[in-house]
Structure formats: structure tokens, C-alpha cells
Amino acid sequence: MLPHSHYIVPDKARLLDEFKNLKVSDLPVPSLLIDKKKFINNSTRMLSGAKALGVNFRVHIKTHKALEGVRIQLQGDGSYTSDKIVVSTLPEAYMVLPLVDEGIVKDILYGLPVSKSMLPEFARFQSSVPSFKLMVDNISQVNALKEYAAENGCKWTVYVKIDMGTHRAGLEENTERLHSLIREISSTTTIILHGFYCHAGHSYDARSGDDAKALLVSEIKHANLAAKQALAVDPNLQLQLSVGATPTAHISQQVKSIQEIEDALGEKLVGDLELHAGNYSCCDLQQVATGLVDLEDVSIYVLAEVISEYPGRGNIPPGEQLINAGGIAFSKDTGPLPGYGRIVAPVEHREWHVARVSQEHGVLQPLSQRAHFIPYGTKLVIVPQHACMTASNHAWYYVIENDIVTDVWIPAKLW
């Protein structure tokens, strides 16, 4: 059994009973908040971009891992929908089964290269959903899948992950290693090659639309080159070119047609383009730093309380302040914008940011000389540096509309 099966989720009804209709300033601290309207807007905008371009959009759900959020990511305002998701853990996949029953989710990709020890769990899960796909980037994984299939009479469908320079997971195209992987899959009846998957993780370093657009084109180019290699081995393959990261997916909204992409590539696409992304539904300081997202578009926040002040400490007057939220509430991920969080409310305290974090407390520093000390006991709404890592530290999220709690979302935890 997955460890996750021993994790007992909090009771949503009880949480709603206690917290629904509370004002943000009456919530306990630290807490994680999601602004529902902004979350819907972010999701709708992304789906509309895919619609305009005439491509599928595969929703990554790892940022929030909450069923209600997946529904919004897939359906937006209803004008264009998707039924495909990527998960980063099996508990996320199990969580969406109610959406599978409703016909809203039809296709789940497990987005990490497949672990050997988890093959029985993957085999068990795949009958739960019309299409379940795995990720591979190494011949050892393919051999393990083949062996498992032979012993247990099952089949697998896979994407091959392409490394386009992020150097996380993936194979480089036009290499003998990719070629032999493709040949091995092609010669195996129990593994179906569905497409190639590119994620420009380094697009988080993009600082302009031009940067992001170049990376989007690069993602597509890498996937297309890999697909050409596969078609050389088996011309009958129907391949997906699945590309995206939040910055490149954002900039894809400015692309008008496949033709425009093919012009930029200087070649025809040999498979069906599919965009994927996840962070865009929440966004964070890292996304704001790309220049493609405004601070006002971010839909996720940490709520924290000012618990002390230190006049004269640090380099900028009036000094520093302490909040009761630290690395466990924010994560210790850093990004191009300094610190761990930017204060957005109350608006009169926007001159402060979270400069340092320990396990359970954080230190605020002024961003300018205009800052005044925030009174003891003030609750602050803070945009975190990294939405995914931050959300993972909270067992549920307070969903707010016009500063009032209207829902509570409970994420799929663990592994």
C-alpha cells in the first residue's frame, strides 16, 4: 500500500463549519490562502490561449494537489476545457478519481521517470482511468516495464522525457541513447510510445516575453526533433509533442497559430502539439520575476502575524520585524526576487518583505525608506516565493472571495 493510504485527510465539513464566512483577518496564523477569483482567471486565461492556438492543454496539478483546484484548472469559465492532467505523485492521481467518474479527467500522466519499486502500484492504478501514462528517460526503466508486463500480462503507454538543457530529468535528442530507447520501445509490444515531453524548467529564469518565447520555441524544437527520430524508426507512430512550463505556457498565449511556430522553427511539426503547465493557476514571486505575471494576478498567499519589532536593526530604517511564519510555512526556496515573500495586504505595509526565515519564524525587512513599523498583532497577506513548495507545507487551504472564506481545499499529501 502507498504510505498515503495511512494519511487521514482532515474533515472538510468540520473545517467549513469552523472557518467558513470568517474574514481573512480572523483566520489562525500561519495559514495558506487561495483567492478563488484569481485562480479561476489564471486558469481560464491559460485554457483560452490553448484554444486560440488550437492545441490541447494538459494541466499539471502538483502546485496545489487539491480536487477543487483541478476542476477549475480543467474547466476555467467553461469556454474551453481539458480532460488531461499530469501528476507528480500517485496520491494526486488517486485524489482525482471522482473527476474521472464524472468524465472530467480522462487522461493522467505520471510525470516523474518511473520508479522500479512502484511498478505494482502503477499497474494497480491504471485500470482506474481511461488512459494512464508513464514517463521514461532511460533504458533501465523500459526494461523494467517490459519485464513487469511479461510477468503480469499488462501494457504501458509512455512519454519519453527530453532534456533541453534544464538537466533535471530527460534524454537529449539526436543521441544514440535516445535512439536505442526508441528502438527498444518500438520492438516491444507491451510498451506504446505516445510522445515526447519537454519542460523548460530554466524558463523560470526568463526575464521577458522574448526570453520565454525563445524557450517555448526551443521546447517545441527539441520535442519535434525527438519525434522525427522516432518516426524514422516507425513511421506509423502518432506522436504528441508535449511542451511547457508556466513561463513558456504564458507566452504561448501570444502565439497566434501553429504556422507561426513552424515559421519560427523553420520546419513542420511532425506530431500534435500539447501544452502543459501547473504553477500558472497560483503563480508566485518566481513567476512575477519573469515579467509575465503581475503581483496582482498571484492567487496564493501565506497569512502571518507580526509578533515583534527591532528598531535600528538591519540596514534600512526603521529596522526589522518578526512574524510567526518561517521556513515551514513558506519553504526555503529562493528566487530572483529577494526573500521569501512580498506583503500585499494591508496595502499600507507593502514596503515590507520577508527577508529571512528560520523553521518557525520569519524576519521582515523594509524595501524602502518609506516603511513604517507594522503594529504588533497585525495579520499580513504575503505572496510566497514559490507556490508549489509553499502549498506543500499546509494540510488545507482557506479559499477566499472578497476577503471572506468561502471554501476549504484539502490537498493530496505524501507519496
Added chain:
Amino acid sequence: MLPHSHYIVPDKARLLDEFKNLKVSDLPVPSLLIDKKKFINNSTRMLSGAKALGVNFRVHIKTHKALEGVRIQLQGDGSYTSDKIVVSTLPEAYMVLPLVDEGIVKDILYGLPVSKSMLPEFARFQSSVPSFKLMVDNISQVNALKEYAAENGCKWTVYVKIDMGTHRAGLEENTERLHSLIREISSTTTIILHGFYCHAGHSYDARSGDDAKALLVSEIKHANLAAKQALAVDPNLQLQLSVGATPTAHISQQVKSIQEIEDALGEKLVGDLELHAGNYSCCDLQQVATGLVDLEDVSIYVLAEVISEYPGRGNIPPGEQLINAGGIAFSKDTGPLPGYGRIVAPVEHREWHVARVSQEHGVLQPLSQRAHFIPYGTKLVIVPQHACMTASNHAWYYVIENDIVTDVWIPAKLW
């Protein structure tokens, strides 16, 4: 109610039923492991040091937040015990109530400067334990405590936090702000000044016993100076000088007597010395970097599985490898030793370390040219960079003895 009251802890009996007697290599991944024998040895050594010096030892429980771990920290091998703890959250305090009932815990200090919004929770909790103490470092907190006491007919006992240069929380001694805080507390019948609390957080940067010893002396000096100021206001005060961080607490084991400390200070102690620390029971790469802890003494590990390999990638042959544990399993905290984790078992793979982490996966790099690729599917036992931040990402820990699971500890989560 605290949010924590909505967190439903996993069922220990069910976890034991499934995982007890499994070998480490049969556990799911990623997981958190604690080597019980090492945890006991680390705890016993610290208590013995306090005994030799003839001082109280106050156990910080924030690293693991698990009842079974608190019991070991307080009792070690039984030759010297403590009944005082520090917590970083109220859920940690609620968790130890069974030990209060047993008479094993008699004194709980809430170690963060007190939040205004939590005063009702503190008031509710304090009747549960013979002695409950709060931390203050600002006049606003003292005023809020005074006001609450007047309205609700209660009393508070406080430590004043002294900032000795870490610039996290605390007041500097010999300042007018500290002086007026002491005067205000002294003039208030509802607040009792119990002592001063120094934590040399920057002692994690110590690189030798001499560094750590200098910081220990400095901690005591700062606390003693503050106590002198308090005694000038009220000569009848019985004050605790509570000092420590894991490196300074470690080095205190080499101090033979209070006299030796007074000689180093060049003055008499005007209060009772009390040591405090927490991380020492587990330790981690940050503690190994101080030179006071050996890698073999660390009792906490992340278990992860090798899921891919990338020949030729990176700067050191044979390349890089992927594991299925990332920032969510390790935290993204960094330290003086590179990376996020050091592999300790299987021993033949110690030439690898966790160099980078994303949310759900990590990248291994070789530490030397002697490294060979680790076979796909191998499970690795990895010492994390920072025990506290790492433990907080796991809902339970597998406690191992001689490579076999003998217990499961379930920590107090949230706030």
C-alpha cells in the same frame, strides 16, 4: 480552536501492522528514518554533559516533534534526566501532555515571542502543565499579556529573549529598550520574570570546538549581563540563564565546571545556568559541518530510490543520477556542506550526494572520480542537510534498529 485540532494523526497501530519488522530496503520511498540507537546515544551524551557541569538541561523538541523522541531526549539511558522542554508550536505542547501526566514533563516553554492572537490559546493551555512559560522581547507583547491578565484574571511567567547577534528574535542587553521591558515586567504583578534566553543561531556556522566554545561563553555572557540589569531593578529575582544551540551545547560537554565558565567570563554568574538544544538528538549535515559531530552520529535519514542515470552530464564522471525525493522530502535548506543530502548506505555509494532538488525529484552528483553509477531501483539512505526542516515534511518516521523497523513515530504537525 487551533488548526492542529483538525489534523487527524495517522493510526500508529495500523502503521506498525504494515511496516514493523520490514527491512529498510523494503520501505516505500521517499521516507524518513530514525536510527533509534544513535538517537538515544546523542540524547544520553547531551544529558551527561549537563550532569557533569551540574546544570539543568531544557530539551527543545521542534526537530522531530514526536512523543517517543521527547521521552528519549528527557531520559537518555536514565543516568540523568530532565523534565523541562521548549516547544516551537502549541501542537507540540499538546502532544507531550501524556508525559506531563506521567510526571516526566513538568515545565514547558513556548519558544517564540508571543503572538497577540494566540493569548487565549496560551491561557487555555497553561493549566495543563505545572509550569508554562512564554517568551517576550518587546514591550508590545508585555502590554498585551498585562491587558489579557487584567481582563481574564490570569498570570504569566516569561523568559526575555536576548539577541546576541543572530538577529532573529531578541533584545540586546544594556539597552534602554531592555531596561524599560524589565521595569515594566517588574512593576506588573501578573507577569513573572523567570530568566533570560540566548540562542546562538549563528553557532551553526562554527567550524571548530574553539569557535563553538567562544559562542557558548558569549551566550552566557549576554544572558548574565541581562540578568545583572534585571537584578539592579529587583534584587530579589531568582533568574535562569538559559543558553544553547546544538553546537554550543555540544561543546559545553567539554566544560568541567561553572568555575571554568566564570573564569572565561571574568565574572560571577548571577543566575542559574540552564542549557537548551534540540537538533543534537538527530543532527544533520549542518551539524557535521561544525566539526563537533561525525557523519556516523547522525540519526535521521531520507530513504530514496534511484530512478534514472545521465552518463556524461555534469562536470564529474560518470555523470548524474535521479532520485525520487526532492525538496518536499529534504526541504530546500542549504548549509556549508554542499547539496541537500549525503549518501551513507549502501556504503559502496558514498561517493554520491544530492546536489540539486526540485519539488519531487533530486539529482545526484559524484563527490569524486571514484564514483560508479548506482543501479536503477537501488534504495539509498541519505543524511539530510537540515534535520528540522526535513522532518517537518514527513507525516511519520520509520524508527529503525539494525536496519529493521521497530517503531513508527508520529509528529505533532501544523500550528
